[in-house]
Amino acid sequence: MKNYADLWIGYNKRQQGGDCNRLKKIYINGSSGSDRITENAVHELKNGLKSMLDIDPEMVYGQIGAPIAATCGKEILDSEEYCISLLDDGVSIDAKSGSGVLYAVFDILRNVSCERDINEVYASGKTVRPSNPLRMLNHWDNMDGSIERGYSGESFFYIDNEIVIDDRTKDYARLIASIGINAVVINNVNVKQAASYMITDRYFDKLAELGEIFAGYGIKLFLSLNYASTIEIGGLDSADPLDEKVIAWWKDKMAEVFKKIPTLGGFLVKADSEGRPGPFTYGRTQADGANMLADIVKDYGGIIIWRCFVYNCKQDWRDRKTDRARAGYDNFMPMDGDYHDNVILQIKNGPMDFQIREPVSPLLGGLKKTNQMLEVQIAQEYTGHQIDVCFLIPEFKEILGFKTYCSEKDDTVGDIINGKTLGSRYSGIAAVTNTGNDFNWTGNYLAGANLFGFGRLSFDTELSSEQIAEEFVRMTISQDIDVVKTIVGILLPSREIYERYTSPLGIGWMVQPATHYGCSVDGYEYDRWGTYHRADHLGIGVDRTDKGTGYALLYNEPNASIYNSPEKCPDELVLFFHHLPYTHKLHSGKTVIQHIYDTHFEGYEEAKGLAAKWDTLKGKVDDEIFENVRERFDRQLVNAREWCDQVNSYFFRKSGIPDEKGREIY
Numbered sequence: 272m273k274n275y276a277d278l279w280i281g282y283n284k285r286q287q288g289g290d291c292n293r294l295k296k297i298y299i300n301g302s303s304g305s306d307r308i309t310e311n312a313v314h315e316l317k318n319g320l321k322s323m324l325d326i327d328p329e330m331v332y333g334q335i336g337a338p339i340a341a342t343c344g345k346e347i348l349d350s351e352e353y354c355i356s357l358l359d360d361g362v363s364i365d366a367k368s369g370s371g372v373l374y375a376v377f378d379i380l381r382n383v384s385c386e387r388d389i390n391e392v393y394a395s396g397k398t399v400r401p402s403n404p405l406r407m408l409n410h411w412d413n414m415d416g417s418i419e420r421g422y423s424g425e426s427f428f429y430i431d432n433e434i435v436i437d438d439r440t441k442d443y444a445r446l447i448a449s450i451g452i453n454a455v456v457i458n459n460v461n462v463k464q465a466a467s468y469m470i471t472d473r474y475f476d477k478l479a480e481l482g483e484i485f486a487g488y489g490i491k492l493f494l495s496l497n498y499a500s501t502i503e504i505g506g507l508d509s510a511d512p513l514d515e516k517v518i519a520w521w522k523d524k525m526a527e528v529f530k531k532i533p534t535l536g537g538f539l540v541k542a543d544s545e546g547r548p549g550p551f552t553y554g555r556t557q558a559d560g561a562n563m564l565a566d567i568v569k570d571y572g573g574i575i576i577w578r579c580f581v582y583n584c585k586q587d588w589r590d591r592k593t594d595r596a597r598a599g600y601d602n603f604m605p606m607d608g609d610y611h612d613n614v615i616l617q618i619k620n621g622p623m624d625f626q627i628r629e630p631v632s633p634l635l636g637g638l639k640k641t642n643q644m645l646e647v648q649i650a651q652e653y654t655g656h657q658i659d660v661c662f663l664i665p666e667f668k669e670i671l672g673f674k675t676y677c678s679e680k681d682d683t684v685g686d687i688i689n690g691k692t693l694g695s696r697y698s699g700i701a702a703v704t705n706t707g708n709d710f711n712w713t714g715n716y717l718a719g720a721n722l723f724g725f726g727r728l729s730f731d732t733e734l735s736s737e738q739i740a741e742e743f744v745r746m747t748i749s750q751d752i753d754v755v756k757t758i759v760g761i762l763l764p765s766r767e768i769y770e771r772y773t774s775p776l777g778i779g780w781m782v783q784p785a786t787h788y789g790c791s792v793d794g795y796e797y798d799r800w801g802t803y804h805r806a807d808h809l810g811i812g813v814d815r816t817d818k819g820t821g822y823a824l825l826y827n828e829p830n831a832s833i834y835n836s837p838e839k840c841p842d843e844l845v846l847f848f849h850h851l852p853y854t855h856k857l858h859s860g861k862t863v864i865q866h867i868y869d870t871h872f873e874g875y876e877e878a879k880g881l882a883a884k885w886d887t888l889k890g891k892v893d894d895e896i897f898e899n900v901r902e903r904f905d906r907q908l909v910n911a912r913e914w915c916d917q918v919n920s921y922f923f924r925k926s927g928i929p930d931e932k933g934r935e936i937y
Contacts (some may be wrong), residue, residue, distance in 0.1 A: 636675020
């Protein structure tokens with residue numbers, strides 16, 4: 272018996288959604304069926320249809336009589352694009368590559384798994400082109416087996432500084448390919464110790480093997496790179512990107528790396544951050560460092576993804592002008608247009624660090640001449656550690672739909688990262704992933720919805736949060752309509768509920784230092800990284816207006832004017848941008864202090880409501896799933912109560928203003 276779950280690719284027995292006879296014959300056009308990805312796709316299709324519907328499909332390869340235009344309505348152009356259409360005697364898959372075939376197969380299996388009628392789904396032909404060129408998972412796995420910000424066990428890639436390849440490795444590739452992921456960074460962006468030697472003979476054989484497994488499912492292998500490798504493993508005394516000796520070392524090293532790992536897609540680099548060396552160490556720009564590496568890997572078809580987490584802006588808590596939120600913008604905007612065409616800047620969704628609520632980074636829409644990709648986090652570092660249920664897809668939908676006003680059209684974050692705004696083929700979206708070697712991959716079964724949801728949304732950004740949640744539940748937990756409605760009803764409001772009992776009105780960081788789980792209102796208030804709420808007896812919030820740090824003005828208009836004004840700023844972000852009296856009236860009509868009281872009491876009660884909903888499923892879902900989630904809810908309710916009582920008590924004692932509803936505050 273396997274020691275891990277199959278989740279949404281379990282292919283359990285399904286009811287037939289309408290007449291499934293057409294699935295007995297599958298035409299695959301433009302393929303002989305002999306390439307590795309198509310072979311894996313066909314194996315997946317046969318296994319899935321046999322398990323779910325007891326159908327053993329006949330496969331027919333090559334061109335058929337009906338042209339693509341007649342069935343799909345347009346020509347297949349992109350290598351990952353596919354069309355599924357109905358023929359009198361079967362189902363036709365049209366694609367230009369094995370990846371297109373693979374995604375079409377998972378499309379069919381997903382609809383069968385959700386018990387949809389394929390005759391309705393594909394009645395008019397269905398043509399799909401992925402929304403984003405790169406759809407990436409970033410693993411923060413360390414080679415000793417630990418995972419930085421990991422909440423679902425140890426790494427399944429590493430044990431004791433060795434790379435592990437087993438049955439789970441292939442099933443991981445299947446799992447993420449099924450939701451459209453096409454790139455994976457397998458090691459922590461903070462590259463240290465044994466991980467620095469990933470680009471040496473010590474690990475080449477295993478990495479080549481791993482890369483081949485990934486390639487069989489249309490997934491590119493990427494590595495996080497130690498920028499100071501020339502010093503740490505190369506024997507040089509410098510990592511200066513303009514030093515000829517440094518450049519020569521990297522040229523020799525990359526020739527070796529790409530020869531030994533031919534499936535390698537490139538590297539993710541984090542430099543000049545959290546004590547890591549980088550170009551700034553030598554008085555060079557970030558573009559100097561990125562371009563040096565990019566020029567070298569370009570000959571091998573490689574790309575450099577340069578992480579925009581340059582925030583070595585340590586400050587004194589007494590300093591009201593230095594602002595960590597500005598650091599990314601201030602460091603990267605002056606170099607807009609300086610980066611070479613195979614460099615992508617990977618930009619966090621917000622200017623701080625994956626808080627439950629913060630504004631979209633002004634770099635997204637600020638940069639006009641540079642390849643960009645969005646970075647989000649599905650590992651719940653600040654959103655409940657995969658203990659508290661917090662379905663993040665609604666947040667990601669908000670981010671993708673945010674209008675940056677960077678151009679007259681195609682100005683949303685989604686437009687920027689899919690390449691439409693800048694006409695770039697190097698762009699996309701990445702998530703810091705939430706997987707580990709726990710039986711169910713993500714610790715909490717409901718946290719699996721964030722992994723599933725990220726993949727589905729990155730592949731098709733038009734999907735709604737409701738669609739994604741329902742698919743996850745149907746494919747992973749149950750087809751029972753009442754169970755589906757109940758769990759979807761738990762997932763959809765969970766992010767806002769978590770926000771209500773934790774951080775009010777855009778204020779973040781009121782968490783336990785180091786672990787980042789649980790309430791500590793002043794935990795980071797005097798911290799060197801500038802993560803403040805600035806509360807005193809009169810008010811709360813950080814002044815980021817033109818009279819404060821000036822951060823609000825970094826946005827394009829009209830966003831700059833909106834954020835700069837407390838009267839115009841959206842309530843949910845008002846304390847991120849403004850220091851306001853507790854008596855300030857919000858758009859809701861409530862005062863700031865009453866909003867704090869109300870939302871924390873309400874959030875705790877709503878969390879109890881989610882747990883009560885889950886309790887109604889006892890006996891209706893698998894016992895292991897039920898108990899796993901129930902145990903998490905027990906811990907979530909303890910956490911939610913502490914947040915509610917500590918935050919309300921803190922601000923009552925700070926302000927001296929009582930709750931107008933007379934509820935107990937300690």
